[in-house]
Amino acid sequence: MLESFSAETLARMQFAFTVSFHIIFPAFSIGLASYLAVLNALWLKTRDETYLHLFTYWKKIFAMAFGMGVVSGIVMSYQFGTNWAVFSDKAGPVIGPLMGYEVLSAFFLEAGFLGIMLFGRNRVGDGLHMFATAMVAAGTLFSATWIIAVNSWMQTPQGHGINELGQFVPEDWMAIIFSPSFPYRLVHMVLAAYLTTALVVGGVGAWHLLRDRLDPTARRMFSMAMWMILFVAPLQIFAGDQHGLNTLEHQPTKVMAMEGHFESHPDGAPLILFGWPDQEAQEMKYSVEIPKLSSLILKHSWDAPLDGLDTVAREDQPPVAIVFWSFRVMVGLGFCFLGLAIWSVTKRAMGRLYDSPWLQRVAVLLGPTGFIAVLAGWITTEVGRQPFTVYGLLRTSDSLSPVQAPAVAASLAGFAVVYFFVFGAGTIYILAMMAKPAATPRLGLRDGPIRTAGLTPAQQSNPDALHDD
Amino acid sequence: MIFELSFIFAGIIAFSVLTYVVLDGFDLGLGILFPLARDHKERGVMMNSVAPVWDGNETWLVLGGGGLFAVFPLAYAVVMPALYMPIIVMLLALVFRGVGFEYRWRSERWRPFWDMAFFGGSLVATLMQGISLGALVQGIQVEGRAYAGGWWDWLSPFSIGTGIALVLGYGLLGATWLVMKTEGPLQARMRGLAIWLGIGTLLAIGAVSLATPFLHPQYLSRWFTFPAAWYSAAVPLLLLIAAFLLFTGLRRGKDIQPFLAAQSLFVLSFIGIGISFYPYIVPPDLTIAAAAAPDESLRFILVGTVILVPIILGYTAYAYWVFRGKVDPNEGYH
Numbered sequence: 001m002l003e004s005f006s007a008e009t010l011a012r013m014q015f016a017f018t019v020s021f022h023i024i025f026p027a028f029s030i031g032l033a034s035y036l037a038v039l040n041a042l043w044l045k046t047r048d049e050t051y052l053h054l055f056t057y058w059k060k061i062f063a064m065a066f067g068m069g070v071v072s073g074i075v076m077s078y079q080f081g082t083n084w085a086v087f088s089d090k091a092g093p094v095i096g097p098l099m100g101y102e103v104l105s106a107f108f109l110e111a112g113f114l115g116i117m118l119f120g121r122n123r124v125g126d127g128l129h130m131f132a133t134a135m136v137a138a139g140t141l142f143s144a145t146w147i148i149a150v151n152s153w154m155q156t157p158q159g160h161g162i163n164e165l166g167q168f169v170p171e172d173w174m175a176i177i178f179s180p181s182f183p184y185r186l187v188h189m190v191l192a193a194y195l196t197t198a199l200v201v202g203g204v205g206a207w208h209l210l211r212d213r214l215d216p217t218a219r220r221m222f223s224m225a226m227w228m229i230l231f232v233a234p235l236q237i238f239a240g241d242q243h244g245l246n247t248l249e250h251q252p253t254k255v256m257a258m259e260g261h262f263e264s265h266p267d268g269a270p271l272i273l274f275g276w277p278d279q280e281a282q283e284m285k286y287s288v289e290i291p292k293l294s295s296l297i298l299k300h301s302w303d304a305p306l307d308g309l310d311t312v313a314r315e316d317q318p319p320v321a322i323v324f325w326s327f328r329v330m331v332g333l334g335f336c337f338l339g340l341a342i343w344s345v346t347k348r349a350m351g352r353l354y355d356s357p358w359l360q361r362v363a364v365l366l367g368p369t370g371f372i373a374v375l376a377g378w379i380t381t382e383v384g385r386q387p388f389t390v391y392g393l394l395r396t397s398d399s400l401s402p403v404q405a406p407a408v409a410a411s412l413a414g415f416a417v418v419y420f421f422v423f424g425a426g427t428i429y430i431l432a433m434m435a436k437p438a439a440t441p442r443l444g445l446r447d448g449p450i451r452t453a454g455l456t457p458a459q460q461s462n463p464d465a466l467h468d469d
Numbered sequence: 470m471i472f473e474l475s476f477i478f479a480g481i482i483a484f485s486v487l488t489y490v491v492l493d494g495f496d497l498g499l500g501i502l503f504p505l506a507r508d509h510k511e512r513g514v515m516m517n518s519v520a521p522v523w524d525g526n527e528t529w530l531v532l533g534g535g536g537l538f539a540v541f542p543l544a545y546a547v548v549m550p551a552l553y554m555p556i557i558v559m560l561l562a563l564v565f566r567g568v569g570f571e572y573r574w575r576s577e578r579w580r581p582f583w584d585m586a587f588f589g590g591s592l593v594a595t596l597m598q599g600i601s602l603g604a605l606v607q608g609i610q611v612e613g614r615a616y617a618g619g620w621w622d623w624l625s626p627f628s629i630g631t632g633i634a635l636v637l638g639y640g641l642l643g644a645t646w647l648v649m650k651t652e653g654p655l656q657a658r659m660r661g662l663a664i665w666l667g668i669g670t671l672l673a674i675g676a677v678s679l680a681t682p683f684l685h686p687q688y689l690s691r692w693f694t695f696p697a698a699w700y701s702a703a704v705p706l707l708l709l710i711a712a713f714l715l716f717t718g719l720r721r722g723k724d725i726q727p728f729l730a731a732q733s734l735f736v737l738s739f740i741g742i743g744i745s746f747y748p749y750i751v752p753p754d755l756t757i758a759a760a761a762a763p764d765e766s767l768r769f770i771l772v773g774t775v776i777l778v779p780i781i782l783g784y785t786a787y788a789y790w791v792f793r794g795k796v797d798p799n800e801g802y803h
Contacts, residue, residue: 064571070524071567075560077531080538081549082556088549089614092542093762097770100539103532104777111528112784115521116791123791163763165614167542170765401550402615411557418561422568429575 010408011083025069031197033137053439087399102146110139152182184243196370198228203367206360217438226344254384257323261308269294269306326379333373475761478540489529498643500591518650544760559597566590599635603628634673641666645728
């Protein structure tokens with residue numbers, strides 16, 4: 001089956017596959033690292049043991065996710081060379097140094113202080129342990145900043161020249177780093193990571209609340225997560241809208257694909273809610289649309305004209321169906337998250353945040369969906385950039401290594417088998433860790449009835465459950 | 470400029486690759502020795518001796534690859550396709566090895582499997598690194614700005630030899646690391662093993678050194694043309710001193726000396742390879758100067774490198790200091 005694919009298709013599949021797996025872990029560890037720093041700070045400040053229990057609990061999950069992120073990230077750092085050698089030669093002078101800065105300022109910081117954060121509480125003082133935890137969190141954010149700078153330059157390139165060898169040569173580093181889409185992309189991604197993590201934490205909290213609504217750690221994590229979602233979800237929708245307007249300005253073709261506009265609309269474009277993009281026929285089939293709304297959203301005017309893909313040469317169009325649908329998945333989920341936030345704040349106002357089983361069930365259900373939204377968002381932006389690796393300047397088909405299809409097919413198969421197995425096992429382990437409550441409360445300290453299930457005397461008296469490390 | 474920026478960066482890349490070998494070498498070696506542990510507890514001690522630092526160690530590999538991409542994009546674009554298969558296999562092996570650190574504590578039923586994965590991943594990654602090094606020393610065929618050789622060029626008796634040499638060498642680093650970090654029967658066994666691995670490593674270094682000058686006339690002249698040979702001769706001489714310190718340290722029951730001596734063997738071998746390579750980055754055709762990124766790129770990253778690398782070395786050293794001394798068998802966060 002694989003021999004019917006070209007080396008280019010296979011290399012793209014391999015990149016899409018490995019990067020999709022990889023992005024899951026940073027999206028989680030960016031949010032979780034910040035959450036851990038907050039928990040540790042709150043523990044040091046209030047000496048409320050609930051925070052320490054939560055820190056210990058999420059720290060182990062973080063270590064798992066971080067470990068998987070590291071190994072899948074190493075793969076990414078070599079893949080530019082193995083499958084995209086021409087791209088590396090040509091774009092390397094611009095993006096190479098940015099990625100070098102990522103390693104120097106972010107990877108080492110995370111990895112260097114991770115050991116102290118995980119193992120060092122009893123070996124260094126509280127202050128240094130807090131510092132290490134904060135450095136791990138800072139490292140994840142620096143990492144995001146540099147990699148988004150790289151991606152943004154590939155999306156909206158500026159600040160470079162092209163030399164006689166066809167290489168992109170940096171001329172103005174500030175312009176390269178702060179390319180037009182950079183601030184929007186960075187805010188959108190960091191908020192996505194925070195939102196994703198809040199959904200996971202909220203989902204785990206809700207899961208345990210459904211089992212024991214008096215569990216103080218479950219209450220604390222559910223409450224913190226719901227506040228976070230209430231704060232971040234609306235902000236993210238606003239940031240996403242701003243990013244969309246920026247994309248319209250700098251990558252109009254991508255927006256045409258996102259909106260599914262094959263035709264130009266000289267006097268007001270409809271918002272296509274759903275439909276079946278048929279790129280062969282260059283038309284949207286079975287579309288459900290709201291007149292004029294697309295123009296209102298994108299141009300803030302009912303009658304503003306909007307260009308469609310008919311203004312773009314066929315060979316310069318991205319695959320419309322993928323972009324159109326992944327965009328809808330992302331936006332749809334974003335509004336679900338907003339709905340959860342509003343629901344939870346209503347219940348909170350009624351004083352029933354912890355005993356609303358349906359709220360908790362929905363929170364559990366939405367727990368993992370932040371990852372889907374993140375993936376859908378990346379698919380929208382990356383597939384929307386096609387058929388270019390450097391938007392408008394370097395075609396994907398001209399970026400490839402001199403590799404043969406069988407070699408790429410073999411390595412793709414290798415990655416697929418290993419990733420599904422290794423990260424599948426990791427996911428199972430993480431879920432098993434999440435299925436356990438954060439800390440087994442001591443007898444006599446609880447203000448509610450003692451649970452009848454899932455609690456054994458041995459666990460109650462286990463002193464390890466109350467100690468970090 | 471007398472000193473081209475590209476040569477400064479060749480030095481920096483060489484330094485980060487050497488740091489990678491010095492730091493990750495012993496924890497990969499420890500993985501190679503993993504099946505020699507008697508029981509679950511010993512395996513736990515072995516793993517916990519590196520668990521707090523291995524992440525940082527492996528990051529130097531990312532800096533080596535990422536740094537090459539940043540400052541010698543052409544070398545990166547040529548070497549990666551040439552070493553396509555060993556690199557992909559190494560990456561997959563590192564995936565298995567890296568998750569072993571966490572997974573083995575998560576499932577009792579699967580623990581033997583993840584222990585094997587940690588061992589197998591370490592062994593295969595090391596073998597592939599050695600093979601890649603050998604393939605690079607042999608030379609890579611370049612035409613225009615692209616790799617022009619075949620798919621199996623990397624596989625040769627010489628590259629397999631360097632692969633085996635590196636497995637022995639990392640094994641030695643792992644064994645001497647454990648001599649330093651552990652006590653009791655495990656330490657005693659590792660001390661005995663280190664002697665054999667030391668002998669094996671020296672023989673392998675000898676064999677590879679003898680073969681290398683005959684791969685290219687350039688290597689031959691570098692080592693056997695006077696007066697340059699006088700300087701080059703210092704390397705084998707120092708190697709013998711390091712070997713002497715290794716064996717005396719092991720025999721006299723020293724804790725730290727064998728590890729440092731074993732590391733010295735690596736540093737000296739690395740310098741030896743550097744002497745052969747210069748001024749090429751990808752022998753026999755691609756020079757350091759030709760592969761370098763434009764000066765604008767180099768100047769930009771140089772600023773960060775000069776400021777950040779000392780800071781990185783500082784907090785890395787601090788992390789090692791925090792976890793100094795023998796491993797406490799009862800410690801860990803799992």
